[in-house]
């Protein structure tokens with residue numbers, strides 16, 4: 018074979034020293050563990066084991082003959098079966114049994130010699146000893162078992178013939194009997210007996226015995242000698258299931274592969290014959306196997322196999338989870354968090370995070386992974402990711418696709434939807450009421466309309482739908498939510514007041530939405546009314562009356578006296594004709610939520626405006642984040658209807674929740690589909706809430722331009738004086754380039770209002786303020802809606818910023834860090850010092866060294882530093898919110914009650930592109 022000693026030792030699971038000792042026993046001379054072994058050597062080695070066993074058998078045959086024989090038979094049978102090599106040996110043994118015996122006889126002779134060697138070996142090998150010691154330790158318990166083993170061993174020879182004999186049952190009985198015997202032998206032969214213990218112990222391995230053996234001790238190396246006596250016992254190991262013997266078996270059997278089958282065979286036999294014993298033994302060994310495993314390869318293997326049974330179960334379990342292909346596909350909807358992915362793959366999130374770190378991403382457990390990232394990560398763990406993103410459009414837009422296929426004849430003219438806008442007190446509500454009343458009187462005498470957020474009126478059989486929430490704020494708020502509901506805007510301008518700031522806002526808001534305007538010059542009944550002046554003023558906003566060559570419809574009305582209302586309605590219908598408003602009523606409805614509330618009795622109630630298709634009672638609908646089934650539909654006149662066609666506003670019950678005004682609704686195929694869409698939206702909403710990013714900010718402008726996301730930068734300009742507004746507008750508009758067009762959608766004088774922020778939200782605009790401040794609510798809203806508000810005191814700073822942003826060169830910006838706001842409640846004039854303001858800190862704090870800005874009506878009127886900050890008569894460094902203080906401004910005395918002093922610091926913000 019040409020094997021080297023250490024190789025063979027490795028194969029047999031023996032220490033080199035043990036192996037050397039074994040070889041010495043076998044009469045094989047080797048220089049070291051690196052020496053090569055000839056086939057002859059190996060034969061000797063084999064012979065060593067078998068004869069030894071025989072010897073032992075002979076010696077011990079006397080005590081428990083019958084039973085031992087039986088076991089022996091087994092062994093032999095086992096050996097031959099699994100190991101082809103052993104078989105021939107066995108065959109030889111049985112047939113020429115006498116021959117081996119003499120050999121055995123010879124061996125015993127040499128054995129005494131090797132024994133001392135063995136004794137030496139253990140001595141030198143301190144490591145194996147402990148192991149050996151462990152083995153013997155268990156002996157006390159195993160002893161009985163050991164006894165069993167030896168018992169069988171002697172038998173083999175005589176049994177050879179008896180092989181077939183049923184050994185298993187008697188064995189247990191013999192064991193107890195035998196147990197004492199081995200002990201005796203141990204005592205008698207002293208050390209030798211101990212050695213046996215080693216071998217045998219591992220097999221039965223009862224803990225108690227092991228310990229006892231250890232304590233006995235370490236008679237230590239001597240036990241090695243005992244091994245030999247045991248070896249004879251080990252013969253049985255050939256047959257005897259004994260684990261300790263396995264060593265012996267293996268050794269003779271030599272070939273690695275053999276032991277395995279043998280073990281298997283043994284195991285099987287054990288199962289048949291000694292199951293109980295083994296099981297017990299195993300149980301007892303479990304904890305010790307670890308130790309033994311290191312010493313006894315065979316037992317390892319045997320153990321492994323037995324364990325194998327257990328392990329197999331375990332591994333099967335794990336395999337079950339891992340191996341099923343179906344379970345290795347993880348379905349996600351566009352994205353999944355690290356934690357969720359880990360959960361689905363059954364691995365620890367930390368492992369995923371660690372893997373991501375290896376890939377260069379530092380993430381947390383809640384970090385969302387997009388489909389591609391999840392797929393790459395999952396592949397590292399042998400999982401596949403499938404994107405089963407919910408295709409909302411598939412459900413919702415089926416009808417839309419059909420619409421594209423709508424034949425011209427399917428499209429029917431639909432009523433226009435009108436919103437009334439205008440400056441405060443110019444008569445918006447009055448006009449709405451006047452139109453409604455007039456209509457009600459005409460349509461349903463004595464009928465009382467209820468406020469449902471929208472109503473429809475009729476003129477000569479043609480309908481017009483009015484949204485009952487006047488003002489551009491509501492209009493733009495709805496638009497910001499995606500509801501482009503309004504077809505026509507009625508701009509109400511009081512003839513006695515003319516164009517006012519909100520008139521202008523209304524114009525800009527409707528222009529931004531691309532909705533045509535009809536001007537209603539109201540209050541013409543008033544003596545001071547001057548409609549011509551209104552027309553004149555409006556020309557500045559490109560609203561030129563038709564009689565002046567323009568294309569804007571002007572109607573002079575009086576809401577109070579209901580003058581010209583029909584004309585106004587006529588004009589609306591005329592404009593609607595121009596717009597060619599059409600819809601296909603023969604399909605599922607979709608539209609917008611005009612208004613919604615929670616009614617104590619009826620639950621969520623939503624006024625919906627059908628924009629396309631026809632909404633029917635019983636339809637499954639999804640509105641914003643909510644879904645439901647249309648339970649009832651009520652018109653503004655309180656009439657219950659079963660259907661609502663295009664542009665028809667109805668109050669609907671049956672939704673599961675209250676949607677927001679301006680959200681869209683869709684009738685869908687089934688309630689389940691509605692539920693799916695609703696759930697999907699809710700999930701998306703959560704994701705959006707988690708990662709709300711700004712719409713357009715100057716800082717990101719260049720990056721977005723590069724990505725092609727921004728082709729037009731919408732800007733709202735607010736300044737303290739009109740001159741600044743115009744100057745900024747002119748300058749900015751010159752900055753327009755091919756890649757990014759600058760579009761000033763609204764300008765105004767005064768503070769930045771909620772309305773400005775809403776418009777910015779709806780139009781994805783940024784707000785530039787010059788010497789003006791955002792109103793508190795506007796500021797809050799801007800933060801919520803992520804609208805970029807930039808405040809400047811010098812126009813050219815703004816222009817430079819925008820130019821730099823467009824060129825991707827936005828420099829670090831000095832940005833204000835608000836500290837607090839202080840309200841002036843009293844003023845005192847102190848000679849030689851100037852005006853001192855008695856103030857109250859509204860929020861934040863005011864700091865002595867901070868920069869301050871004096872704001873009056875949201876317009877900055879002065880900026881500088883504090884000259885003094887006092888609490889009562891004491892100078893203080895800062896005053897916190899909720900306290901009063903005295904403030905003096907450096908070289909500035911024009912402080913008035915009601916002024917706000919803003920304290921701020923300038924901090925440098927690095928531009929991130």
Ligand SMILES: Nc1nc2c(ncn2[C@@H]2O[C@H](COP(=O)(O)OP(=O)(O)OP(=O)(O)O)[C@@H](O)[C@H]2O)c(=O)[nH]1
Nearest residue numbers: 440441442443444445446447539540543575576577
């Ligand atoms: N003389 C006269 N007064 C009118 C007319 N229309 C409205 N008014 C009066 O103008 C005032 C304001 O009317 P509203 O309808 O409340 O005006 P508004 O635009 O809705 O006001 P806000 O709701 O505050 O924005 C009321 O006192 C009305 O009586 C009109 O045609 N003629």
